[in-house]
Every structure is written in C-alpha cells, then in structure tokens.
Amino acid sequence: MTIAKVLVANRGEIAVRIIRACREAGIGAVAIFSEADRDALHVQMADEAYPIGPSPATESYLAAEKIVGVAKAAGADAVHPGYGFLAENAAFAEACAEAGLTFIGPPPAAIRAMGDKTAARRIARELGVPLVPGTLEPVAGDEATRAAARKIGYPVMVKAVLGGGGKGMRLVRREEELAGALRLARGEAQSAFGDASIYLERALAEPRHIEVQVLADGQGCVVHLGERECSIQRRHQKLVEESPSPFVDAALRERLGEAACRIAQAAAYVNAGTVEFLVDAEGNFYFLEMNTRLQVEHPVTELVTGIDLVREQLRIAGGEPLGYGQPDVRGRGVAIECRINAEDPFAGWLPSPGTIRGLRVPSGPWVRDDSGVYEGYTVSRFYDTLLAKLIVWGTDRAAAIDRMARGLAEYKVVGVRTTIPMLERIMAHPDFRAGRLSTGFLDRVMPDLGAGQGRHASIALIAAVLAQYERLGRGTLAAPPPSPWRQAARPGWRGRPE
Amino acid sequence: MTIAKVLVANRGEIAVRIIRACREAGIGAVAIFSEADRDALHVQMADEAYPIGPSPATESYLAAEKIVGVAKAAGADAVHPGYGFLAENAAFAEACAEAGLTFIGPPPAAIRAMGDKTAARRIARELGVPLVPGTLEPVAGDEATRAAARKIGYPVMVKAVLGGGGKGMRLVRREEELAGALRLARGEAQSAFGDASIYLERALAEPRHIEVQVLADGQGCVVHLGERECSIQRRHQKLVEESPSPFVDAALRERLGEAACRIAQAAAYVNAGTVEFLVDAEGNFYFLEMNTRLQVEHPVTELVTGIDLVREQLRIAGGEPLGYGQPDVRGRGVAIECRINAEDPFAGWLPSPGTIRGLRVPSGPWVRDDSGVYEGYTVSRFYDTLLAKLIVWGTDRAAAIDRMARGLAEYKVVGVRTTIPMLERIMAHPDFRAGRLSTGFLDRVMPDLGAGQGRHASIALIAAVLAQYERLGRGTLAAPPPSPWRQAARPGWRGRPE
Amino acid sequence: MKFVATAGDRAQTVEISGGRGQYRVTIGEQVWEVDARPTPQGIYSLLIGGVSYVADVTEREDVAIVEVGGEIYAVKVEEATRYVIRTRGGPVAGPGPQTLVAPLPGRITHVAVKTGDRVRAGDMLLVIEAMKMENEFKASAAGTVSEVRVQAGQPVNAGDVLLVIA
C-alpha cells in the first residue's frame, strides 16, 4: 500500500504545495493541465505533466473520468485532489477506488455524510455538540420556510445543503427579504452544486469563524492540531487566517478540539479534515460544518505545530498509523496567513487577470510564500484569483503581525492588481492588532479606506514622469549594468586562439 | 537607551537580514553603499541609504570614520556591523561609543580579549576548558617555532594570532614544510590583519567543527542556544551548516554549552557570540576561538530555537534584559543551511561575477531564503561570493535533508555559476545523510564528482539547440503571452470616449 | 522637459532634466534631486535626499499605475504642449451619454435593468462572473437606460460595451 506516484488533480499554489511534499517524501508527482495552464508553475515543478482538456474547469480539472484515465496511464497509484474542484466529490473518490487508485482523503461515506450540511448537523446534534439554531432538515416551500425562519428568529442565514465556500448563502434581516433571498440562493446552489436544497440557521451578530484541524489515521486514532481563526473575510471568503485564535484560551481550545474529534470519529473520518465553528462574543461555540479535505489555510497550523499536513496525508493514505497522540501535539508561537489574490480591493475586489511583469517575493526569517506563479506568468481568467499565500510565524501575535507587515511591504507584483495594499492596511489596523476580529471586520473597516492616502503622492508623480521621460529616450536610464563575465569559468589553459 | 534608528555598516544578504529585523521591530534602518553597490538590494530595502565611497572595501565598508560620520548625519543612534568588515574591530566599536552611537555587539574589551587568539586560549586554559594542544603565546623565530612544533607533534596548524575566516592558516605535515608555510602564513596574516604574529596548534585528524551560540545581556545573564555543526567546508570556509549536530547528544551538548557560557562570562561578554570547538571522533572537544559577532550561519539556530537572534541583538544593545534563562531555551527539529555562492564548484571554486539574468527562489513549507540579490542584479567582483543562504527546517535530520534537496532543485540562478549543483550532490551523499561529517568531507567526496553526470545529456543538447534555433528566429518561440489586461480595474462608469 | 501629470482631479506641471540615473524634477515651487534606477520589470529604486523608495510603475493605455509604500496612484502623464492643445477648448460640456464597458472578460450572469429604466446612483445594473467571483456593477450617477447590449448567460470580452445610460 506504499504510495510511489501521485497524480495531483489540481492546479495553482495547492498543486505546487502537494508536489513539494511528494518530492520531499521521494514520491513521484504527476501534474495535469488544461489548455490555459501549459505555462503554469505546477507543470514545471512536477516530474510528469499531461494535458487534460480545454480551459473551462468542467472540461479539465472537473473531468473526473479523464483524470482517472491519465492517472492509470501514467502509472500513478494515488490521487491527491487538493481543495476545490473534485476534493469533496464522493463519486470521484469512489471512481479512484474502483480504478485501483488510493484517494488521498477520507472514505466516500465520510465525504457524503459531511457534504450534506443538514446530515452533518444531525450528527453533531446526536453527539451533543452545540449547533447554530436552525433547521436539521432541508426546508421546502415558501410557507414552511417562512414558518421555520420565524421560529428561529431573524436575522437568519439561508444556506445551501450541499454548500461551501460562501456559495448559495444569503443573509436575511427581515421577513420581507426572505422570498427574494431564497430564490437567489436556490439558483446559486443549483448552478454551483447541482442541487437547490436549502436550510436555515440563525445569523449570529459579528461571530468569529474558528475552525479545528483534525488528523485521523486508518486505525481509529484521531488528534486535533488546535484551531485557526478565519474571521477576516470578504464576500464570505477568507482573506486572513491565523493560529492560534487570539480569542481562544486553553480551556476553550480543549472543548473545541474535543468536539471536533468526536465529530470526526462519528463520521468514521480518516485523513486530514477541518471542523468549522462559529464562536460568539461570550465564548459559546456552534458547529457549522466539516470540510473533508485540506484547507487553503493549512500552513498556519503547520508553522505552529511543526507538523507537515500534506506529508501526514500521504502517510495516512499509505496506511501508516499517526504514531503520536494528543499530548504529543504541541504548539509554539503564532502564525498568520494572508491571501495574495489577483483582485483590486479598491474597486470592489474586481478580479485582475493579466501578465505578472515583475515579481519580488519576500523571504527571510519565518516568512513562507506558497505560490503558484512566477515572473512572466499570465494569470488566467478561467480560475480563481488566488496567486499565493504569504505565511509568517512569530513568538507571539504582535511579532507575527510585525513580520507580516514587513513581508507584505517587500512583496512586489507588477502587472496585475492584488490584495496586498489592503492586507497591509489590515495589519496596521488597531482592531486587528488588538484581536478584535469578526466576520464583519472588513465591512466595518473598509469605508475608511481610499486607494492613495497621499503620503507618497509626490513620489508617485516623480516615478510616473520619470517612466514617461525615459520611454521617450530623454534620459537613457542609468548606466547599463556592466556586461556579464563572458568567459567560461575554468582555470588553467585556454587553447590556441582561433 | 531605546534604539530608534540603526545604521547597518554592511552590505549583501546580512545587511538585508538586519534591515528586516529593524523593520519588524519598528526601528529605522539606514544603509550605506559603495559605488559598486547603488543597485544592491540592501539599498532598496532600507529606509535611507547614503553613498560611502569607492568600490574597494578599504575605501567604503572598512572606512570607519566615514561610517561614523554618516551615522551621525543621518541621526542614527546605533550601528550594526553585521559580520566581516568592521564587525570584530574593537577600535570601530570604540569610535561608535565616542560618537554617542550604540555599537550593536560586545564591549570593545571583549572584542580585544577574543580577537587575540592566543589570549583567548589563555582564558580558556584558566577556566579549565580543553584546548587543542599548541602554543599559548605567539611564536617568533624559525628556530623557536621548529622546537614548539616538535613538542606539539606533527601535523601542526600554523595560525594567525589575529586570524579568522581561514586566512593566514596552513597545515604542515612534516618539519621540512614548516619554514615555507610560516612564510606564506605570516605574509597572509600581515596583509589580512596588519599583524604577522603566528601560533601553532596540533592538527586533529578529520575533526568536526562544532560551535555554540551564546547570548549575554548587560545584566550578567548568559544562555547558550545549542550548537551548530559546520564541518562541510571548502578552503577552510563553511559551505553547509546544521543544528543540532548529528554527533552531539544531550550530555555533550550540556558540557559544550556550559564551557561556552563560562568563556563568555570570563570575557565579560555582552550580546550574541559564538564559541568554536573542534570535536574528535571520541567526543573530546577542544576550544578553538570565539567569534564576537553574528555568524553567517545564525539562521539554523533561529529555526530550531524559535529565537530571532538579530532581534535579540537589538534588544540587548538597547539595554533590555534577556528575560529568560537556560531552561526556557528549547529546540525543536533540525535546521540546515546551504551557502549559495557565485562560484564554480567544478572549476576549483573559481568566483563567478556577472549579471543574474534569471532567478527563481524556492519557498514553501519550512524553506527560508536569506538573500542579497534579485533578478537583474549584477554580482560585483569587489566583494565576497555569498549571494544567498538557503535554510530549511524539518522534524528530524532526514526530513530536513529531503527538504533541502527539494529546495536546491527549485533554485534557478541563470547568468552566474553557483555552488547549487555541488550542494545537491552533498545532500544526496550517503556519508552526509548518515551524519559522517568532518572538515575533510569535501576533499574526500570531491574527487568523484564531474560536472555533467550524463543522465540528462540528451535533454541538454535539445535545450541548447532549441535556444540557437529560436535565436535564429526559426521557431518564433511559443505564442506570446496574451497581452495583459489593459484597462483600469474600476467597475462602474467610464466617461465619454475621447 | 515639461510634462503635465494628472492624479485624481489635480493637474500639475512637472519639469524634468538630467539622465543616466541622476535627475532634477521640479513640481511647482519644489525641486527634487532624484537618483533613480530602473529594472526591466518596472520596479524603480529611487533615492531622494537619502530616503529610499521602491516604486512599481505599470503603464496602461494613457495612465501609469504607481505603487509606492503601500499606496496606489493612477497618474496620467502628458507632454505639456499636448496637454495645452487638448484642454484649450475649455472643459468638456456637461455629462453626455455614459457607457458601461466590461473591465475584464467573463460571463454576464444577471442583468437588472432594461431600456427605458430610470436609475439612481448605487442601483445595481448587472453582474459579471469572472475568476469564480460574481462582480456586481452599480450606477455611479442617475440617468435613463438607453441601450442594453447584453443578456444573462452571454460571455463578454474586456472592452465590450454592455449598456448605455443617457
């Protein structure tokens, strides 16, 4: 059951992350790429790479049958789905198994149990884990929904039963808005998940989004690796994550971790997974859902615990026992992750595809860049906007924030707009520094923010004029660098001059 | 005594490292640059940067008076010397103090006490710390030297009293070689240190080079941060370093650390310093010398202990107490550093200045790049060959080695030759993997190594021919990338078309 | 050489001389001695009075997007003579028809208005899906929809005119 060659059924930074783990484990890595992705970094990093179809994901990265076929043809014995695409698709996990490929993730039954959000809520309820008040079954019909919403109490969240990633989700403040929100949410759910089923939850006021990482081996051993706080979001999508949460003390951590492990055990979970909670200002926590895959923000847990989650996924999928228990998992310091997206935060987070003309990536002490791009790479309009994740570690939260601010200031991306300037503002914000986080943070902070704040206005004018002046050939910019050393670096004798 | 603005009296990767620490601590950073260094990365990273003189170091980075003048003019209140240049120059430390500048390093008396290697040996002897057998005073006159060498027993090392960094050092196997070696060593010592004094030590057979990091505050508190193994050297200069040493067990670590702390205390040492030892195959250790500055290889200690050494230097220089004791210093896992030098390891390590035309730097989990260069940067012939240091961390030594191999394989430097291919071979070598290290390692392993090993010979031919074919315009390489998105990323209205 | 640099609503005359890395820049009354080094990637190292700046310059159509110290500026740079010719006729007469242009390629997922609708500033006009995000476009001023050129489900390219408000 040892894994020798893994097909990575993904693209971008997470494909690169998985390929790196394979390389370090001495496991072969096979990439797949769509027509838009021949130049992608994961193609260059892999040992082998095969075309999988046209650029739209439905015809390539979501084409389960084709992917299984390539895996077999390349002689892979396992498939890592990353996150997104087919990562939480139980049918794909089954197709892998039928083809004799190890699916690096949980068993199909666990994916199904947690993929239906109302079924997951029922499991949590049976275990006595607190839930956000709401329905335990999908709601059907406007009348029944209205009644259920009234019973829960407004504001309510309308959520897709097969949801995830903020899709098919609507906040409803008053009964008048309910019918319209239902229509939109059902439509989104149908097109995103192929299923229009909806359930309701009470909307908490400015809750924190806190999630617990679990690892479970095939022998029934389950541990948790502490929590991540993911409250800084835009459009219900995470932008900044950290571990541990500044809000969670040792006692709450133990209760959250214990609840997460019980849910994983009840679902007969194996491999890495994440149990998400909402936590209110009083420290009450409520089970939200379980993600049956690696999370985008897994690196903050890695830097704090020292445990390589992708390496653990490979080991567990290969049948190895974890080999350690809860007391062996010890955190040190604080880690923060910022998502570097090709979006313009000053223009409503509008996506910004294009060619990365210049790229300088920060590094140095305790700075990690998990990236899927390089200088000269063209960001495609076909896939999501995540270019890279910048992750830092510090002995405490203040040190980690200072380090992140330093790293963001070093990060230069020329040619596409990115979230970097907004992330810099978040790191500098007194509420963020004080740990006053909630999922409403960005909406609360955003209104104050303009693009240029004027401190460097003159410098910007100078740079712009200089660029134009030089383009017109008036200054012939700087001395050209001295020509590189043009002789072979070989001491000793050179032959007779030709 | 709080430090608000630091002048960094150095260049290259260490200047960048120090500037990063200042930035994270909220301290202003002032760079200096020689004529050759206007384009250097440390100039771009600093808050302020001032020219300091012509390219030769004697007229710029070694021009103590000029540097003190710039520091005063810029309103700096402290000076960080980095390593090399003026870092172990007691007169410079005194000049800083006289100008009212805090020297970020030990007091001048401690620099002097340890700078004279025979004086340092006498201190160690008084403390009962074992020494490599040899002279406790400089030796003068061929006759007296011959007698001393006979008493010590051959092979002997001839070493400069004010030495360091492998300069003025000669191995003498037989008495016949002594006179010649003395002449060469004295000449080198005179030109490198302005002093031709020489002493003798017995040359151990394939010893390990193991050094202990210490931190001492101004209140008399001294701790050690464990050891580094630096046995992989070429030309007596380190190439690969790691912490902890695979050879050192807890008992030996405690004895080494205790000896290092006692030497620091005896020298009234303050700030970060390193005590170097040779260790023989039986685990006997011998004091070699103390380096009164930050070491090139300090990052491996940082990644294992979680302690930011440059931040600690700033804190100690600012008068803060350490705030922790020996039991609080706890290591986790293993870290390895590789030096990426502009040298051709297949041509006698010949320096390779030139322009870095292409650069791809590894990153991802637990990979740190401490670099002083960027794509397009021209490596000057005036300074040393160190471009960058690649540092990795792993839960154990095997994981760290696998990670380093992965990182080196990702590292692309086009335009200058580097040590990377040799470092890759070292990581793959069974002796290295087994921890069978000694200062003779490279000489023992080198003979087996040629440049191309033939596995990829056909691929190399294809790439070379393709480059020529495309340069001749026969293939018009690939489709040009789609033009970047040429419109301002602003949703909403655009004005009347012009 | 004289330029007019416009950032936001403000146009300023900027005079520049020198070259090969050493420049003198005059903005209004203020004179700046600038030591500048470019990189092919559009990253400039500037030393001005000892202070070190790294500025990114991305040139788009007629505007330079400059990023420096975490701030972003859109600066339109014109030779002074051209600026005078362009603006000699006085300011352009009041607001005419306005055109919503697709700023990026994607797919229209929703159109909220039809021809003849009156809209106010802030009213939602349409949604473009791109890079897995739904991007809402709102009216920035009041008016009447005179033309709707797209419908839901339709793919669009950057630069396509989507709708016109008179």
Place this chain on the structure above:
Amino acid sequence: MKFVATAGDRAQTVEISGGRGQYRVTIGEQVWEVDARPTPQGIYSLLIGGVSYVADVTEREDVAIVEVGGEIYAVKVEEATRYVIRTRGGPVAGPGPQTLVAPLPGRITHVAVKTGDRVRAGDMLLVIEAMKMENEFKASAAGTVSEVRVQAGQPVNAGDVLLVIA
C-alpha cells in the same frame, strides 16, 4: 534545420523542425517530440513524452551552458554547414604555444614561475585574488615558460594574457 552540437569531445548532428512551442528533434536515430516554453530569463520548460524538465540556458560567446536536473553541460551549437567548413581542414596540428588568460578580473597576488622555467602538469603558476578568494592557477600540461606578462600586486582584467608557455 541541421546543427552540430558538441559536448565534451563528442559532436552530434541534431536536426530540429517545428516552432511556436512544438518541435521535433532528431539526434542520431532517436526522434524527440518536444513541447517547449521559454521565459525571457533563459529558463525553459520542456515536456518530452510527459516528463517535465526545467532547463536553464546561459549563452556565452560560442557555447551554451545548460543546467538541467542538477547537471551542467557546456554545449557548442553550430549550423551544420559551418561546422563542416570549420573542421574540413582536419584537426588542428599538435599543441602550439599556450596562453593563460585571466578568466575573471582581480589582482595577481603571487607569480610562481619566471621566463625559461620548465613546468609540469599540476605545477602552480600564479594566484589571482578576486571576490576575497585566492584562486590558484596550475599548468595543465608540461612546457617551458616563454613569457610572463604580470607581476605580483598587479590588477588584471578578464581576458588579459598572463603568461605564455611554449
């Protein structure tokens, strides 16, 4: 198009056709279908039969230095016709005078031989200090020193002739 590629002592005919990223390369009997993407930095992504290679190509004077998979090759590539013309005269006649040329700029710190000295392979000739390193140059074959053009302490540029052995 036909080239002769020489790596080490071995010259091989290499035929290449195609373009825009898709090539057919023939070396001897073997045919390779190559999907190649360049970057301006000289970093090539190659896919050959599904296997992914990243090769660096640095072009120096008349030779390409290629780095791939941790291996380094110096490959001289010539158009086949030129190669034939160059080599038609047969191999160059036996060893003539040999010239030690400075491979990098630096300072001569030591000259170990003088005119008239006989040297053997491996004998130390001189030392150049550059980038804070002392770089020893040794004779690769026996001969008699006919000319010494430098002395200790003297700076040299890359390409300077340092000494000649007849």
